[in-house]
Amino acid sequence: IYCLWVSGKFKGHGYGKQLLEYVINDAKKKGKQGVCVISSKKKKSYLADKKFFLKYGFEVVDQIEDYELLSLSFNHQKPSFCKNVKQMVIDSNHITLYYSPQCPFTLNCINEIKEYIKDYNIQVDFIKVDTLEKAKNIPCIFNNWAVFKNGKYVSHILLNKKGFEKLLND
Known part of the structure; x- marks a missing residue:
């Protein structure tokens, strides 16, 4: 996921959850191994909100400085940042x-x-x-x-x- 963003008056209506569920279901239908997103230890502009993704089963699987790779694996494999x-x-x-x-x-x-x-x-x-x-x-x-x-x-x-x-x- 490069960007998942719900803004303004559309926040708090479950649209983020619906978008995420769509992405997860689409990835499963396409036989993907999971879904990843880049976040950070502390909230940063233009990055996914870590708390939101953790709520839906994502886990931190790798990090570089303050940046974190979050993953929802469908097969228990954990991706990592490339060297x-x-x-x-x-x-x-x-x-x-x-x-x-x-x-x-x-x-x-x-x-x-x-x-x-x-x-x-x-x-x-x-x-x-x-x-x-x-x-x-x-x-x-x-x-x-x-x-x-x-x-x-x-x-x-x-x-x-x-x-x-x-x-x-x-």
Whole structure:
């Protein structure tokens, strides 16, 4: 699960539970081994609420720093983060953005940043994660977005123009 989000007036009506039940049933129908989601020890923006998933039988099966992999296994096997994910570094001094088009907000953020960097001649590497193979080889925690600066993982938080400016100045 990359994103499960119920907002505003729709919270508290059981929609999150219905969505999760749908995902679990769909995974079982398709013969999957289970369902995974990335969360964190403490609540973080743009990550799943750990308490919600624990309520439905998910368990923490791996962690990197404050990030946690939660799993609901159908066959008692426990997945883990890939070895390359645990590195959280890349060999580049450019700002590097890994992103997935699965989230409707990411493309708007990418467009804002691309427009901004045109005016300032800033080198940014945009890496679209649109295949399973690419997703398996990302060198960090990845939900729909990952940011590297000077080769180090910085954040999973979406950046718009204002957030990107702040990243440049940090």
